[in-house]
Amino acid sequence: MQDVRRLEPIPAGNLNQDSLYEQAADSYSAALDRLARAYESDPEARRDLLQEIHLQLWRSFAQFDCRCSLRTWVYRVAHNVATGHTVRQRRIREKLVSIESIESIPGGDQGELAASQAEALHRLSLLIQGLQPLDRQIIISYLEGMDAASTSEITGLSPANVAMKVHRIKHVLRRWFHEGGPHAK
Amino acid sequence: MPNEFPMKDPKDVWQNQPTEAFKMSADQLRRKVKQRQSKTRFEALYSIVIGLTLGILFAWTLATAHELVLRLGFGILSLWCLYFAYQAYRRIRTSRLAPDATLSTTLESYRSELEKQRDFARHVWRRTGLPFCFLGLALVIVPELIKALGAPRLALNILPVGVLLAIWFAIFIPQRKRRQQKLRQEIDELCAFESETH
Numbered sequence: 292m293q294d295v296r297r298l299e300p301i302p303a304g305n306l307n308q309d310s311l312y313e314q315a316a317d318s319y320s321a322a323l324d325r326l327a328r329a330y331e332s333d334p335e336a337r338r339d340l341l342q343e344i345h346l347q348l349w350r351s352f353a354q355f356d357c358r359c360s361l362r363t364w365v366y367r368v369a370h371n372v373a374t375g376h377t378v379r380q381r382r383i384r385e386k387l388v389s390i391e392s393i394e395s396i397p398g399g400d401q402g403e404l405a406a407s408q409a410e411a412l413h414r415l416s417l418l419i420q421g422l423q424p425l426d427r428q429i430i431i432s433y434l435e436g437m438d439a440a441s442t443s444e445i446t447g448l449s450p451a452n453v454a455m456k457v458h459r460i461k462h463v464l465r466r467w468f469h470e471g472g473p474h475a476k
Numbered sequence: 477m478p479n480e481f482p483m484k485d486p487k488d489v490w491q492n493q494p495t496e497a498f499k500m501s502a503d504q505l506r507r508k509v510k511q512r513q514s515k516t517r518f519e520a521l522y523s524i525v526i527g528l529t530l531g532i533l534f535a536w537t538l539a540t541a542h543e544l545v546l547r548l549g550f551g552i553l554s555l556w557c558l559y560f561a562y563q564a565y566r567r568i569r570t571s572r573l574a575p576d577a578t579l580s581t582t583l584e585s586y587r588s589e590l591e592k593q594r595d596f597a598r599h600v601w602r603r604t605g606l607p608f609c610f611l612g613l614a615l616v617i618v619p620e621l622i623k624a625l626g627a628p629r630l631a632l633n634i635l636p637v638g639v640l641l642a643i644w645f646a647i648f649i650p651q652r653k654r655r656q657q658k659l660r661q662e663i664d665e666l667c668a669f670e671s672e673t674h
Contacts, residue, residue: 447581
């Protein structure tokens with residue numbers, strides 16, 4: 292078998308790279324898969340995107356300096372790779388909208404209730420995939436259960452900005468999935 | 477049909493979606509990096525070969541042409557091919573995601589991606605050297621057009637090229653303007669966000 296270490300030698304200071312990646316992949320594999328689904332609807336392109344995220348994540352660990360948590364680092368790298376992927380798809384990017392414009396559409400709610408988990412997920416994915424990258428990132432962070440401070444650390448937006456966006460996201464989600472859901476209280 | 481969704485939290489729906497376990501081994505990662513380096517090298521080589529071949533072809537035509545204007549035209553086209561190959565090679569080298577891009581915040585990373593596209597669109601004429609291409613083409617075609625004034629059959633032969641060029645201009649220029657406007661708007665929005673943040 293070929294000695295793959297000869298392909299790209301790791302500098303002495305970066306011996307941790309493999310173990311950090313291993314740890315990140317074990318802990319966040321499912322979250323990264325969900326993130327890739329939020330950025331790419333085509334299954335084949337999504338697989339490529341996911342592979343690219345893992346590759347860039349591994350590369351980034353050569354510079355991991357423990358100044359932020361592993362989770363923040365993983366999400367930051369993953370979102371940046373996925374955002375780059377969206378930005379390069381010009382025809383798709385030009386059709387993306389902000390959460391504010393969805394919120395301002397009168398009667399933009401879906402009317403009928405989503406009858407099953409699959410339908411609800413489909414509807415949620417449609418909403419997310421139509422959003423501009425920054426808004427998409429905030430909604431994903433919200434759905435993944437992150438607080439405003441963590442989301443702010445990843446996006447570079449202020450916590451107040453993130454909180455305002457999350458407020459709008461909640462409003463849109465309520466309308467998108469019909470008034471009366473758990474967030475309507 | 478049961479209305480079960482209003483009782484569900486979108487967070488639960490999102491987090492409980494079926495996912496595929498995906499992980500790459502250290503061997504796979506290193507192999508992938510090597511494959512990518514080889515692909516980049518191949519793409520760079522490919523654009524150099526195409527540029528050189530066309531450059532040599534035009535240089536050969538230059539050597540066999542007798543009229544000064546034609547020779548000048550083919551000379552410019554030959555040089556443009558070399559320049560275009562060099563620019564393509566440069567673009568391939570820099571189009572990969574920079575390692576630093578994975579470490580900045582999304583706001584910075586997103587803005588820098590958009591700025592890269594804006595800068596390319598803004599300097600597209602200089603970067604592609606298209607004015608030289610058009611100058612070379614004009615020097616080759618215009619003498620033929622002048623000759624064609626006395627021979628309508630020749631004019632008919634040149635007409636399709638002229639029509640295609642006019643269509644290209646009619647589509648390319650407004651499209652480019654729209655794209656630049658949209659990019660400027662997106663960058664401005666991001667800058668406004670950044671200034672609110674800092």
